[in-house]
Amino acid sequence: MNVNNKLLKRIGLHILFWVLYFLVSLFVYGTLLKSNYIFVLKQCFSLLPYMLISVYFTLYIFIPHFLNKKRIFLFIIFLIIVIIILGLVRRFYVLSRFQSLYALSEKPKFFNIGIIIFWLEMFLFTSIASIIKIMKQWYFTEHKKIVLEKQNLKNELEILQYQINPHFLFNVLNNLYSLAIENDDQAIADGISKLSCLMRYNIYTSKNDKVFLKNEVEYINNYIKLQEIRFTGNYKLKVYFTINGNIESKLISPFIFIMFVENAFKYGISLNNKSIIKIELDVFDNYIEFKVSNFKNKSGNRIDSGIGLDNVKRRLEHYYPTKHLLTINDSSTDFNIYLRINC
Numbered sequence: 001m002n003v004n005n006k007l008l009k010r011i012g013l014h015i016l017f018w019v020l021y022f023l024v025s026l027f028v029y030g031t032l033l034k035s036n037y038i039f040v041l042k043q044c045f046s047l048l049p050y051m052l053i054s055v056y057f058t059l060y061i062f063i064p065h066f067l068n069k070k071r072i073f074l075f076i077i078f079l080i081i082v083i084i085i086l087g088l089v090r091r092f093y094v095l096s097r098f099q100s101l102y103a104l105s106e107k108p109k110f111f112n113i114g115i116i117i118f119w120l121e122m123f124l125f126t127s128i129a130s131i132i133k134i135m136k137q138w139y140f141t142e143h144k145k146i147v148l149e150k151q152n153l154k155n156e157l158e159i160l161q162y163q164i165n166p167h168f169l170f171n172v173l174n175n176l177y178s179l180a181i182e183n184d185d186q187a188i189a190d191g192i193s194k195l196s197c198l199m200r201y202n203i204y205t206s207k208n209d210k211v212f213l214k215n216e217v218e219y220i221n222n223y224i225k226l227q228e229i230r231f232t233g234n235y236k237l238k239v240y241f242t243i244n245g246n247i248e249s250k251l252i253s254p255f256i257f258i259m260f261v262e263n264a265f266k267y268g269i270s271l272n273n274k275s276i277i278k279i280e281l282d283v284f285d286n287y288i289e290f291k292v293s294n295f296k297n298k299s300g301n302r303i304d305s306g307i308g309l310d311n312v313k314r315r316l317e318h319y320y321p322t323k324h325l326l327t328i329n330d331s332s333t334d335f336n337i338y339l340r341i342n343c
Contacts, residue, residue, distance in 0.1 A: 017132075021051065021125055032117075047118070050086045054122045055129045057082055063133060079126065087119045148318045191229045194222040205254045209319065213250035213288070217243060217281065220261055224279075227265050236274040245283025250343065252288070253319040257281075259312050260292045260337045268294030268335065292337040316341075 025044045033040060058079055066075035091114075181189050201219045205211055224239055231237045264277045275295060282289040316324045323342035329335075 017129065018048075022048070025121075047090075047121070050090055050118075051122060051125060054083055054086055054126045058126050058130055059133050063130060067130075067134070068137075079123075083119055083122045083126065086122060087115050090118060091115050144317075148314060151314050191226060194225050197222050198226070208254055210251040211254045213247040213252045213283065216252055216254060216257060217247055220258060220279070223258060223261060231265075231269055231275075235269060235271060237269060237277075238275070239277045239279070241279040241281075243281045243283075245281075247281070247283055250283055250288065252341070252343065253315055256312060256315060256341070257290050257339070259309065260290070260339070263337075264292050264294040264335070268297060270295075270297040273297070287340055287342045290337075290339045290341075293334055295334050296332075 022044060025047065026040060029043050030037075030040045033043070062075050062078050062082075066072070066078065198219065201215070201222075205215075221241065224241060228237065228239060261279060264279075268277055269275045273295070275297070277294045278292070280289075280291040282291075313326070316326065320341055320343075325338075325340040327338040329338075
């Protein structure tokens with residue numbers, strides 16, 4: 001469903017709500033007042049602006065700013081205040097108009113059964129509109145949650161496809177590591193060791209919702225070391241990975257950061273020019289900032305879809321739905337990623 005259709009459907013539902021409200025009001029006031037049809041119709045039309053203010057103030061101000069943020073007491077207080085104020089304003093208007101039309105020796109009472117009925121009516125229909133909106137929000141939240149869970153299950157199955165005979169691969173790597181040590185080739189031994197660590201972390205951490213940040217940092221460091229081994233020789237590569245703050249006790253969802261690092265190595269390395277990749281992790285008490293920047297080679301940066309950026313976005317939506325900010329700045333010369341996670 002495109003944006004125009006969604007908007008038309010939304011407008012149609014609002015119109016339907018107010019038509020139903022108007023019909024109910026006609027029936028109720030027609031029964032209570034027992035007046036002619038024209039008088040009742042005018043009465044209902046005169047009440048409509050106050051009802052519109054009450055309902056839409058609640059739907060678009062009080063619910064987002066109070067109820068959705070678990071400030072239920074403030075939501076109830078502000079709702080009651082608005083209803084009372086609107087009732088008093090209408091009563092002032094009715095009395096002033098009544099006195100201007102009819103010369104009365106005695107001033108009518110300000111408070112009567114009419115203002116109480118009006119307050120109850122506003123509270124009732126505003127509550128009904130609020131319940132409809134809350135149920136709609138709940139439905140879409142649950143639907144989104146189900147979609148994310150299905151997608152996470154699909155991602156786990158995709159990861160499992162790469163886990164065929166992991167112990168066999170570890171045994172082969174261990175044998176190669178031992179052989180490299182025997183031949184006194186420390187560089188190859190280090191490379192195999194780090195590759196083994198990467199594979200072990202990938203396989204045994206993929207099902208965890210949270211890992212220690214220090215383990216994720218070690219994983220990134222091992223990945224960087226392997227890439228530095230890979231891009232030796234004619235490649236002029238400089239990688240700066242700086243860490244600020246305490247990473248020991250923080251928990252984080254795994255594999256959030258590594259995709260951005262992989263992307264920098266994939267598209268930021270040039271054989272002809274100097275390649276610089278800067279990675280910065282800043283840890284604060286209540287949030288983490290992660291930044292990656294690199295110069296662009298001729299092919300330019302492209303964040304891969306599939307199990308690339310889409311995967312990370314889904315994981316962020318699932319584990320940090322309202323607690324993250326992802327910004328991607330793509331210029332003609334460099335590529336920058338900024339990610340903030342509140343934790």
